[in-house]
Amino acid sequence: MIEADEHPVQGEETAVADLQERAHILDTPALTAHALSLGFRPPDDGPGWLIVREYTEDGADRGLFWVGPDDQ
Secondary structure, eight states: OOOOTTOBOOOOHHHHHHHHHHTTTSOHHHHHHHHHHTTOOOSSSOSOOEEEEEEOTTOOEEEEEEEOTTTO
């Protein structure tokens, strides 16, 4: 399981809500590309950052998080 606790996706409330909805229909690369087009930026400028939906061990939705190449 990817541990993405350190980098939640943060931004303007409407834009985050849009990403939350699209996360149900887009795959990870497409969701990340959409987020970038909306102006969201990963925690650092390095390559390989993706946005994923994180869940608790019991399956509760924790929201969207950035994961870098070292987290995958």
